[in-house]
Amino acid sequence: MTAALEIDDLWIEAGDPADPLVLVRGVSLTVDAATVVGLVGESGSGKTVTCMASLGLAGRGVRITRGSVRAQGTELVGADEATMMRVRGGVVGTVFQDPLSSLNPLQRIGDQIAEAIALHRGGRRRSHRARVVELLAKVGVPAPEERARAYPHELSGGLRQRVAIAMALANDPALLVADEPTTALDVTVQAQVLDVIRSATRDEARSALIVTHDLGLVAEVADRVAVMYAGQIVEEGPVSVVFGDPQHPYTRGLLASRPVLAPGRRRLGAMVGRPPLPGAWPTGCAFAPRCDAASEACAEAPPVRTGSDGWSRCWHPSDSESGGNAPTAEEGAA
Numbered sequence: 001m002t003a004a005l006e007i008d009d010l011w012i013e014a015g016d017p018a019d020p021l022v023l024v025r026g027v028s029l030t031v032d033a034a035t036v037v038g039l040v041g042e043s044g045s046g047k048t049v050t051c052m053a054s055l056g057l058a059g060r061g062v063r064i065t066r067g068s069v070r071a072q073g074t075e076l077v078g079a080d081e082a083t084m085m086r087v088r089g090g091v092v093g094t095v096f097q098d099p100l101s102s103l104n105p106l107q108r109i110g111d112q113i114a115e116a117i118a119l120h121r122g123g124r125r126r127s128h129r130a131r132v133v134e135l136l137a138k139v140g141v142p143a144p145e146e147r148a149r150a151y152p153h154e155l156s157g158g159l160r161q162r163v164a165i166a167m168a169l170a171n172d173p174a175l176l177v178a179d180e181p182t183t184a185l186d187v188t189v190q191a192q193v194l195d196v197i198r199s200a201t202r203d204e205a206r207s208a209l210i211v212t213h214d215l216g217l218v219a220e221v222a223d224r225v226a227v228m229y230a231g232q233i234v235e236e237g238p239v240s241v242v243f244g245d246p247q248h249p250y251t252r253g254l255l256a257s258r259p260v261l262a263p264g265r266r267r268l269g270a271m272v273g274r275p276p277l278p279g280a281w282p283t284g285c286a287f288a289p290r291c292d293a294a295s296e297a298c299a300e301a302p303p304v305r306t307g308s309d310g311w312s313r314c315w316h317p318s319d320s321e322s323g324g325n326a327p328t329a330e331e332g333a334a
């Protein structure tokens with residue numbers, strides 16, 4: 001089966017070609033059919049530029065100097081604008097952090113979605129009205145017929161992001177590329193938007209590449225995760241494997257430095273009511289991947305500690321006897 005996205009040995013530069021700034025170095029990444037890949041990494045590691053340049057949307061002066069990007073088998077590097085237009089919004093739907101960046105403030109949202117459909121499927125905007133309402137309902141916009149007549153500024157941030165997702169799904173794309181789709185939203189709304197993304201991918205066997213800083217989001221919706229560091233992918237694999245047993249020191253650091261809530265209260269992978277990912281943290285506290293204690297014990301545990309190896313783990317007073325999760329002498333002294 002053709003992969004939804006195949007990035008092969010992609011190099012991206014910016015600035016003076018005689019003295020270029022190399023932003024991305026030989027990135028290869030495949031998003032298979034019906035697979036969700038999370039792309040994580042520290043700020044400035046090249047996640048956005050990889051996605052944007054792949055879709056021909058990189059900023060001025062940013063150029064692909066080597067490599068190949070195929071969306072559903074269509075080569076995008078060096079493709080003409082007509083091909084890019086056909087692929088963007090047709091084969092690939094895009095969602096950005098700020099929904100206002102993809103919405104026209106002067107046009108009713110229903111007209112904008114209808115226009116996106118007409119651009120790829122032809123026909124007049126009016127003829128796509130039923131599809132617009134169906135899309136708005138699908139992403140959970142209440143009173144979709146009425147809301148279709150609203151302008152972007154009349155909607156909350158969460159509703160605007162739902163509309164942006166509806167627009168990205170308008171032509172039933174094989175792949176969704178979402179860059180920090182929940183970052184600008186408050187926590188409750190994040191969970192709702194995450195649900196929308198999950199049903200747009202898992203329930204409809206659609207692929208997605210999701211750029212995010214939120215490892216919980218990745219654990220929640222992604223099948224695979226790729227970790228970027230300084231313009232390169234340093235680790236890639238199934239989420240349960242990479243998060244459960246990270247091999248690269250940067251991935252270990254990233255996992256160790258993720259925000260920690262009260263242990264036992266919230267697990268990565270169970271933020272919106274889903275059971276933890278099989279194999280990710282099969283037992284114990286999700287915030288301490290090497291903690292074997294039952295979650296009830298973790299709820300009473302002292303704060304998660306970071307060991308000298310960069311791993312977080314719980315430390316229970318009773319562990320001093322059993323030795324199980326007790327910090328080593330070195331950690332205890334830290």
Ligand SMILES: Nc1ncnc2c1ncn2[C@@H]1O[C@H](COP(=O)(O)OP(=O)(O)OP(=O)(O)O)[C@@H](O)[C@H]1O
Pocket residue numbers: 014015021023041042043044045046047048049050059060061062
């Ligand atoms: N148009 C540009 N010209 C020059 N450098 C750029 C340009 N766009 C991005 N960069 C640089 O490329 C590097 C990667 O940026 P990018 O936005 O891809 O990082 P990121 O991993 O997505 O970070 P964040 O998580 O903060 O969005 C950064 O050092 C950034 O400053």
